Amino acid sequence: MADGRSTDGRVADVEPVRRAATLKDVARLAGVDASTVSRVLRADPSQGVRDATRERILDAARVLNYRANAVAQSLRTRRTDTFAVIVPTLDNPGFVEVIRGIQAEAAAAGKLVLLVEADVIASGDLSLARREELFARLVLDGRADALIAAFATLEDRLVARLSDRGVPLVLVNRRQPGIPGSVAVDDAHAAQLAVRHLLDLGHTRIGFVGFGDRTDTARRREQGYRDAMASAQLAVDARWTVSRDPSRQGGLEATAEILSAAPPDAVPTAIFCVSLLSAIGALAALREHGVAVPRQMSVVAFNDHEIANDTAPPLTTVRLPNLEMGREAMRMAMRAADGLSVAQTIVEGPIELVPRASTAAPASG
Amino acid sequence: MADGRSTDGRVADVEPVRRAATLKDVARLAGVDASTVSRVLRADPSQGVRDATRERILDAARVLNYRANAVAQSLRTRRTDTFAVIVPTLDNPGFVEVIRGIQAEAAAAGKLVLLVEADVIASGDLSLARREELFARLVLDGRADALIAAFATLEDRLVARLSDRGVPLVLVNRRQPGIPGSVAVDDAHAAQLAVRHLLDLGHTRIGFVGFGDRTDTARRREQGYRDAMASAQLAVDARWTVSRDPSRQGGLEATAEILSAAPPDAVPTAIFCVSLLSAIGALAALREHGVAVPRQMSVVAFNDHEIANDTAPPLTTVRLPNLEMGREAMRMAMRAADGLSVAQTIVEGPIELVPRASTAAPASG
DNA sequence: ACGTTGAGTACGACGGCGGTT
DNA sequence: GAACCGCCGTCGTACTCAACG
DSSP: OOOSOOOOSSSOOOOSSOOOOOHHHHHHHHTSOHHHHHHHHTTOTTSOOOHHHHHHHHHHHHHHTOOOOHHHHHHHHSOOSEEEEEESOSSSHHHHHHHHHHHHHHHHTTOEEEEEEHHHHHTTTOOHHHHHHHHHHHHTTTSOSEEEEETTOSOHHHHHHHHHTTOOEEEESOOOTTOOOEEEOOHHHHHHHHHHHHHHHTOOOEEEEEOOSSSHHHHHHHHHHHHHHHHTTOOOOGGGEEEOOSSHHHHHHHHHHHHHHSOGGGSOSEEEESSHHHHHHHHHHHHHTTOOTTTTOEEEEESOOGGGGTBSSOOEEEEOOHHHHHHHHHHHHHHHHTTOOOOEEEOOSOOEEEOOTTOOOOOOO | OTTSOOOOSTTOOSSSSOOOOOHHHHHHHHTSOHHHHHHHHTTOTTSOOOHHHHHHHHHHHHHHTOOOOHHHHHHHHSOOSEEEEEESOSSSHHHHHHHHHHHHHHHHTTOEEEEEEHHHHHTTTOOHHHHHHHHHHHHTTTSOSEEEEESSOSOHHHHHHHHHTTOOEEEESOOOTTOOOEEEOOHHHHHHHHHHHHHHHTOOOEEEEEOOSSSHHHHHHHHHHHHHHHHTTOOOOGGGEEEOOSSHHHHHHHHHHHHHHSOGGGSOSEEEESSHHHHHHHHHHHHHTTOOTTTTOEEEEESOOGGGGTBSSOOEEEEOOHHHHHHHHHHHHHHHHTTOOOOEEEOOSOOEEEOOTTOOOOOOO
């Protein structure tokens, strides 16, 4: 019992848990008004305060270990200095890099990040309305100053509704008509880079493992693939192009489908996978089917990561400026929160092929 | 120009952006007092409200699209329903699983998660004081109800100071004297499982790639290794035990050191790596040095992940209940936020060896 | 009339208390 | 005399305005 910090007194343990000091407490101790304390502590430049007064206040604040209550500040200023970020999953290394860029920029600006991993939330049978409700809580209820929606998880309708309700919103690697703020890379160009690498090696039958056409990211990547094929005057066999989740499992299934669907002489000699994880799944499928990589089949992945060095064989990839995309998204979100206008942006920063051991010239014959 | 929210003048754009409706607005529309609205909207059971009144209020709220302002609520109730989570890095798949568990539990309870990735913050030369300041902002300023510190990033001193300042705190996979709340797994047992697998295969010279002794997690894992060796009456050569960052790079360096430090006849025939990433680095080092896995060297990793199927060769691992650890951490954090007592907990849930291709009997001779 | 400072109120919701029916 | 419901103070800070010297 008489454990500790009870401010004395015989017993009468008034104040069991010492309340944090407030502006008023500091004011009382310094012998000034709370508003003066506020001015000093915020270093409000528009207001002069006598040095002696300032000193007294600073001392008092130090003595009381004063910390401004962020919630009260937010209520008053209508800013939380917090930004909500929605990603589909943290399993995908690409998202992790984006988040890292977001956090770096946030930390530099003294902002905090509220993270929501959509696939965790979505497990369970949440209806659209219910999910919208969840996301709405983030910004509409005043918990965050803006929302960064990374990638393609959210339905267009949901995004549009949030935007309509006045939520400052930045889309990452995704665009949508009517939504002004977005940060993306040149997906089509990146995809072309990958496919051209295969073309340069001499491949003519190149398969495609995508993730559908519901998002413009996916569409742009597929378009890049098709354009590269077209400009090499090569046909695209529908049996070579399959869409699945951008996960290991998805890539595995898609690749198995490609292998089984086409007659042996029409099987592609290379596959372009539109996500790193699906490429890893493709390698697994090829292994299961006894197809040697790269001798019998080359594989290129979209999105680089350290782990690409450690797969069997190491994966040739296209590296994207994910970190920079995250940084730019955060900067844009801060502007959006300030009511400034935002635009659809393509991130500069290098997009480059990282050649490793999963690609080679096709077996002759 | 006449674009929007210019505060100015002539045009007299009263209410350029429509303000969100407040309790008072709803009250006015429904013809009741704000407090009654509050009661109805919170479905306060201790207070009766006539059905007709309730209906009117509900209608009014619907019409105005009313949403309670979370900041104002927090100020009044002193709860933010937000929990801060600190992880060292999202690169480590183990942390990701923990976070997923945290988020799942949080979502189920209607809580939000503020995520801080410490290595992002720490880049740059932040002093201890400055980092503490950053973490303090999370809870001390009232932005979060409790803090979940996942794993071993934070210095003991920092943790102790936060705890002393009254921050409800839960440590994940880490304990510290004086800090009541923690969630961990039986690391020593898990490590023994790994080492015993190697012993069972016939290995007697087993190396250890750890990550130092600054955290009790690391110490417990090393202890498990040493205990397993001791109970098999095997010696541990100091040249076989190396500590580095639990990253790919760290594992790579540590393994290279083990390979070069010992005379050829004293090199271990197996290595136990205390993190998944360092095991992946170990594989890379062994590849560089031309050591065949598992023929010449077996490797076991601590912490399982899907990617262990895709390394060359696939990694034998010990799977831990990371998800459950995250869930329990979140539940404990909620209790801590309520001022309830918390304890040092060992998570139930299976710890099991996942045998893959990176382990085999040592080469005879 | 100038630099300093205090008083007062708004931010939006909660909740105790007391007054009506 | 319960059942309903309104009044008002409170949470902690920011900021306008006026008053002080």
